[in-house]
Amino acid sequence: MKILAIDTSNYTLGIALIDDDRVIGEYITNIKKNHSIRVMPAIETLMKDCDMISSDLDKIVVAEGPGSYTGVRIGVTIAKTLAWTLNIPLAGVSSLAVVAASAGHYFDGIISPLFDARRGQIYTGLYKYDNGRLIVDKQDHLLLAKDWVAALKVRQERVLFVGNDLPIHDAVIKEALGDQAVLAKLTEQNPRPAELAFLGRDKEPVDIHSFVPNYIRLAEAESKWLEANKGKND
Structure with a gap:
């Protein structure tokens, strides 16, 4: 099965492009640039370099969030458009699960991938490997970093923290957990799109038309609008 994976979250x-158990190619950048103008050229370049055309694809897999509101929306929209146009299945995978899978294969403990959500908050969840398979220990959610590490301290388990936003929160993590916390190496922080492809390979396809991103919370602009208009239509 040839799969195209897309992560702009x-x-x-x-x-990434995979074919059954083989990684054919990956394209990764970690820079603050507009994904909307870079995704399709990146896809086209990778497919050309890997001698593949769109009709070769059997499935699309996309990182469905949480993450940047705009970034998640861009990836999901493009993935839905490609899947519908090519008439092939589409699967969504947690963006946090991709980060966990990118660093935690050989970690004997629980894995806490995280994204900064501003104001001391993080998007996170708990994952672990069981017989080579990534499973969810605690569902993705949004909370204050200090509350998260306090809850993890009670568990008294080694925790691998991973994600490009670790430097924003590592002081809070280290102060609360000490040696209980393990910080992933710099080269392990980027979510690997090939991991995304493998995570989504066996997932049930979603309904393309009803599939929406998992933002976990409303976009800030929408939240402010709802707050400002609270009670006006009651």
Whole structure:
């Protein structure tokens, strides 16, 4: 099965092509640039370099969020458009699960991928490997970083923290957890799009038309609008 994976959920732009158990190619950048004008050229370049054409594809897999509101929306929209146009299945995978899978294969403990959500908050969840398979220990959610590490301290388990936003929160993590916390290496921070492809390979396809990103929370602009208009239509 030939799969195209797309991840634009944060600064990292990741595109991958796999064929069954083989990684054919990956494209990864971690720079603050507009994904909307870079995704399709990146896909086209990777496919050309890998001697593939769109009709070769059997499935599209996309990082569905959480993450940057705009970034998640761009990736999901492009993935839905490609899947519908090519008439092939589409699957969505948690953006946090991709980060966990990119660093935690050989970690004997729980994995906490994280994205900064501003104001001391993080998007995170808990994952672990069981017989080579990534499973969810605690669902993705949004909360204050200090509350998260306090809850993890009670578990008294080694925790691997991973994600490009770790430097924003590593002081809070280290102060609360000490040696209980393991910080992933710099080369392990970027979400690997090939991991995304493998995570989505066996997932059930979604309904393309009803599939929406998992923002976890409303976009800030929408939240402010709802707050400002609270009670006006009651």
